Amino acid sequence: MTFPLRRALWLLDAERAHRLTVAALRLMPLRAPPAADPILSTEIAGLRFPTPVGLAAGFDKDAQVWRELLSLGFGFVEVGTLTPLPQPGNPRPRLFRLPADEAVINRMGFNNGGLAAALPRLRRDGRGLVGANVGANKESADRIADYAAGVRAAAAVADYVTVNISSPNTPGLRDLQYGAALRDLLAAAVAERGATPLFLKVAPDLDPAQVDDIARAAVDARVDALIVANTTVARPALRSPHADEAGGLSGKPLAPLALVRLQDFRRATGGALPLIAVGGLDSGAAAYARIRAGASLVQLYTALVFHGPGLALRIARDLAVLLRRDGFTSVGEAVGAG
Template identity: 65%
Template structure:
């Protein structure tokens, strides 16, 4: 949106979490428009779903599934709501969200703050699902005695309302959650979660962290394939700290935005190699332009997601990236964006 550079200083004068809450409130109050048409050549089929374009809004923005259709109306090809836990939880103590303006990044330690799955389920059940693709991201409560049981409960509650369901074990802000990426725990988690669908055929995606060792990547890829996961989302925020200029760079939590881009690119390549291209990958982390989105697609991503860059570039970013991808597709001579997926690694 052309006006955003003029109002951004006022937004940035507010605490980051307060600004986000006001953004959600503004979207809720805005009239619901129709999603703008995407160029037909940008449509992508993943896990049996037809995405009008490959640019999605990542989980974390619309935690309580309040504005999914407003997000789609901004030009995104899909929206992912959550993370939603079985029971409401307030998250970690404030302050817990910090802009790194000089780095075009954010550090957060929110801790799955959300109003719970039952509250979101009412809104999701009432929406017109023909308006576009909405994925639901589920997690475990911080104080749960059986976190795998939390995921089972989330699958049973949310799968019937989702176009796809994301099992999120990638957040660094719930102590011990990333341990579910360990080989034995992950196999049990996926076995029980997939069984919890029953007769429901909602596609299941697995969201993993970028802070992984090579052996972890190979094991995750193998188990995800064995358990018939429909796609991998690679990845989430990082606990690593590259060179940061901002005064908040030493805050604890997960780092997102532009400083994450190099690591996210590497993890995309790692999982593309580990899966042998046998599973769709959704790339997330540091995507802030059509050029970056195109590079991830050519490196093997079927879809891309963004979030942090919206704070710096405004609500028109999704539509801008869609337009830029169409220009890049034409320039490269591909008949469709699907032809570009993984093209950087092909020798034919």
């Protein structure tokens, strides 16, 4: 995306700018993903990732441009969050840029066109790895049934499925992260996944006992990986207008909390479960730090708003340099080395 176009998009409200960005990507000539440095190739859950740098859910909610995003240098793309029924999400405005903080606050509320509309666009074609992030409808009478339906449908077409119970923007959703509710949810999801890897996305706003409980439940249920972590409802010191808006905070201010929570889950799982780090990642050095702290893969989203569409390639390039500098021959060797 050229600088004049990025500047023009910044003159629009954040949600409209995002819609136009997706529309522009749909007009791009479809290209093969760029060749990745072999040192970046890594495997988790039986999947071979060309690089550990992925795009988090939230950008391509309805699986419209995942192929185009892979062509920007992402090793994998996660679409969604998708719910069984279409829903409009929360009232607008609901997406706010915080430029002075390189952050975003959103309270989107799982706005999407539904599983049936999106999943036909996820047919595997060998172009790259794509995951589907699934959630529950806001007004659902049985949210666990919603997740089971989402996993069942997405597992047929996606390379992996993520159960998202950590968004702060659907009332009561995070209650599914705890105790019997979490175990019932995971049992239902595992029963529907077939041979498709199943990931669980957790919140950063957890205390040590909650971390331990989630880790035990995920290991016991044979979940394939944990994604650590979603947006936070905490508010560190922020300088931008809109800092007091309700919703989940992402971007640079989330990075310290996301790193601590990653370390907590590494300790709690004892390395028995692959971890995927997300939250405030904006450079090769940041990605490398998360890998050394225990992440097998990393994801980003908010940093694209501030650093542009070439960010995935820059992070991958810099990560390869850092791995070789420290004598590693693969990403896997560096996982947890810090």
